[in-house]
Amino acid sequence: MANSTEPTACVDRLKVLADATRLAVVESLMAGPQRVGVLMDRLHVEQSLLSHHLKVLREAGLVDTERDGKAVVYRLADYVKTDSAGQAINLGCCRLSFTP
């Protein structure tokens, strides 16, 4: 019931990542765009469940989609992908880097 006019708080974006499946999706997409079927195989998640989580990522603006025939290709949103070198994602409010 979040008002679409008010900007998403940092907490809400963290909530999106605070799920095993969604975090795995994001980390997997850091390697490049991927089709849903590939994500299913790599993450061992049921189709419907994965689709639900992808919807959350979409609505949070963390990922974008593109059709490729029957398949749908998911990729990290442009603003999310940060510096070329690091394994990091940009949430706008904060940055997450996975390189210790």
Added chain:
Amino acid sequence: MANSTEPTACVDRLKVLADATRLAVVESLMAGPQRVGVLMDRLHVEQSLLSHHLKVLREAGLVDTERDGKAVVYRLADYVKTDSAGQAINLGCCRLSFTP
């Protein structure tokens, strides 16, 4: 009910931060150790509720406590505090930086 022998997953640590109150506590503690009473005033959170959230942060190992008379002082755990300059926290599995 997490088995204490197995290491905490990155997701679990993110879950801890994915709450408005707890994130506010951590951000507030980045400025230095603080007593519970001070956190109550600054964050406008009821005593009991704050205490519950502090417990979650404690059990996650993100904060440490120290007695100061009747009061209890909370501070970020040593490994959490990262580089001197940046407003960043280290979760072990990943780093969160709040400087765009």
Added chain:
DNA sequence: CATTCATATGAACGTTGGTTTATGTTGTCT
């Protein structure tokens, strides 16, 4: 030692959120 201050704990409640099952939609191929 009784009281008060500062914080923690326990239980009960309501809501959110992840999972499952079933069905719908969109595209492709023959």
Added chain:
DNA sequence: AGACAACATAAACCAACGTTCATATGAATG
């Protein structure tokens, strides 16, 4: 057009989580 493949959506269920209220603990002070 029919059939299949790839993915999305809807509804229902259950568990986890945040919140509240009541009570307990521990330290200090008279």
